[in-house]
Amino acid sequence: MDIHAQKILEYDKIIQELAAQAATALGRERCEQLLPSPDADIVAARQADTDDAVKLILDQGVLSMTGVSDVRSAVARSTHGAQLTCGELMRVGALLRASARLRGQVPKDADRSRPVFGLLAALEPSVDLEKRLDRSIASEDDLADTASGQLASIRRRIRDSQQEVKTSLDRIIRSKAASLQDQLVTLRGDRYVVPVKSEHRGDIAGIVHDISSSGATLFIEPMAVVEINNRIRELMGLEREEIDRILSELSELVSAEADLILANTQLLAQIDFLMACGRLSIRMAATRPQINQSGRIRLPSARHPLIPKDRVVPIDFELGARFKTLVITGPNTGGKTVTLKTCGLFSLMAMAGLQIPASPGCELSVFEDVLADIGDEQSIEQDLSTFSSHMRNIVNITNKARPGTLVLVDELGSGTDPSEGASLAIAILDHLREAGCMTVATTHYKELKGYALKTPGVENACCEFDQVTLRPTYRLLIGVPGVSNAFAISKRLGLSSEIIEQAKTLMSDEEISFEELIQTVEKSRSEAEQMRFETKQLHDEAKKIRSQLAEERQQLKDKHRDEIQKAREKAREAYQDALQEIEQMLDEIRDQQKAQQFDFSHRLATSARQKLRSGLNKVEGEIGQETLKSYGEALKPDDIDIGSTYEAPALGLIGKVVEGPDRKGQFILQSGAMKISVKASGLQIPVPDTTSPKKAGRRRAKAEKSISMDRKMTMNSEIKLLGQTVEEALSNLDKFIDDAVLGGLAEIRIVHGKGTGALRAAVQQSLKKDKRIKSFRLGNYGEGDSGVTLAELV
Secondary structure: OOHHHHHHOOHHHHHHHHHHOOOOHHHHHHHHOOOOOOOHHHHHHHHHHHHHHHHHHHHHOOOOOOOOOOOHHHHHHHHOOOOOOHHHHHHHHHHHHHHHHHHOOOOOOOOOOOHHHHHHHHOOOOHHHHHHHHHHEOOOOOEOHHHOHHHHHHHHHHHHHHHHHHHHHHHHHHHOHHHEOOOOOEEEOOEEEEEEEHHHHHHOOEEEEEEOOOOOEEEEEEHHHHHHHHHHHHHHHHHHHHHHHHHHHHHHHHHHOHHHHHHHHHHHHHHHHHHHHHHHHHHOOOEOOEEEOOOOEEEEEEOOOOOOOOOOOOEEEEEOOOOOEEEEEOOOOOOHHHHHHHHHHHHHHHHOOOOEOOOOOOEEEOOOEEEEEOOOOOEOOOOEOHHHHHHHHHHHHHHHOOOOEEEEEOOOOOOOOHHHHHHHHHHHHHHHHHOOOEEEEEOOOHHHHHHHHHOOOEEEEEEEEEOOOOEEEEEEEEOOOOOOOHHHHHHHOOOOHHHHHHHHHOOOHHHHHHHHHHHHHHHHHHHHHHHHHHHHHHHHHHHHHHHHHHHHHHHHHHHHHHHHHHHHHHHHHHHHHHHHHHHHHHHHHHHHOOHHHHHHHHHHHHHHHHHHHHHHHHHHHHHHHHHHHHHOOOOOHHHOOOOOEEEEOOOOEEEEEEEOOOOOOEEEEEEOOEEEEEEHHHOEOOOOOOOOHHHHHHHHHHHHHHHHHHHHHHOOOEEEOOOOOHHHHHHHHHHHHHHHHHOOOOEEEEEOOOOOOHHHHHHHHHHHHOOOEEEEEEOOOOOOHHHEEEEEEO
């Protein structure tokens, strides 16, 4: 691919934005090496990889690349017998931990043919080496005592000897306090000494190791500790030897696993690269383009990615279907050059496997080469004028022109005599057309407008100009030649009317007629566009009114049903209250009646009860019928189809009828795992309107999916509690865990710092009681040590 074209189309800036999305140096290096490919199979594979990364990020969030660093140099040195440092070994161990962690994020039922899952599954753990390094490395500069039994023993003996020295010196300090400059123990050349006043040199027998700059203080190693200090020095020598042995041994282990480590490094670089591609797509609100090899380009609502979102004007662009050469005319600053760059940059991005900021259904072609001549490359040093610099690029383009090439030329033929420039421009366009190129050219020459009108396979286009405000709208209009609007713009800027009228008289009648024709066509098109817009507004408004009327009608229906229901419920409550009161009165009468009056009282009570219950049953029956009517017309047994979906409004259920009718005329309605018997009159066909439970459920599901997607795009898997009180930290942690659960995260990272340990203890005590937490642990070295807690969510 032509490097010059990539530069002027600003492909390098897109690569810079891509690299900024990478989480590791390995991923950034991979991003910076990305170049467009003319191979259709490679482009298709790259697009599939990026699309899979976008889907994974939206579904599960961005994969954490914590612990991944570039260890290639260290591993390569180990294979040549070099001894690695503690820091290098620590980074190798962190990379192995990251490899195992990322491999573990592949779900058991995952489709391994998906690009990202395939890369994750290909990571190979080295459990033994990982554990050995984790056990052996304490920091960037030191080994852990657990690196070997011999090292632990030597260090224990060193500590014991150091304590023995300090005990001896403490006795000397207490007994010879008057002879000392300060009552403290210090080190000189790995030897423990005490600061003695020079005039009391004879009070303490020993070896002088140093003298202060003033000469007032002698740093003396008392004879009582010389032997112990000698022993410590010998032990330290043994410690260094053991450390060298262990580092050499660990380096050999790394060398033995070099192929595995380097393979994992490449896989991790590719994973981080794909995550960067996915994140860039989401940040740009980009779409996966359809790819073809026929030169066809279709870009609906294309937005140049390097123009701020609040300023960019979407354009609709096409090339290669109805025409192979597009001539764009119109005034300066109208958007012609941006259109050229958008077409070229999108083609390069697509061939690099990146998605583009355009509407769904966008389409781009794989080209053998993209050639461009955009901008003024006038050079004083090379004695090149604007015309000469353009022609040098044009010569290069015409020499490379062939089928499968996209050519973009800005201000074709400019910088020289207009008549010669126009003729030259037409000849160049003809050469490119006959060579089979897809060509987009901008120009001010009216001759090229006529050329496009009469030449097959060539089309006019212009950047829209508002005749009322006399300002460009930056919209691209294909099929319409542009006008320069020089007179109108000059008048708006203040040029006198006399000069403008004089200029018009100098134009030929043919030129004036042509410009007027184009202006008339443009005016008619603009009016038609305005009418179409107004018609659409009226249509949308009518649709909105119909929707509002339907909603109001449903609300009135619901209100009427509710009022009937409330009235009948009120009547039923009155009957129930009356029945309860009568029952109480009858009980009192029964107790008060004498034995001879019992039969009459009993009959009276029974009659009263029967009348009240009859009235109550009648009201309840009417309530039930009204409830069913409010939900729709009742069905008959012959109307019911086994296997179809029905609604039982009184029960609030929707399900399938699986059996019936039985001898009692009842059907079995199954909703989920529940089965229930319902009469045909208790069933109805679900109403397919906007208020139906089914559509409401779909809307709720869609809203929940939208909320979940937004959380995953923005959810961070880490919370920092540094500097917070325990109460503040626990409150913020609780909210963060809620968000993490809703966002679908599997693991979170809690940064509480080391400090006094109070905050860490409070956090871990809270996690123990939290049912949302499956397990938790302190970070390993390279993950934050005891200043970080890693928790796995249920």
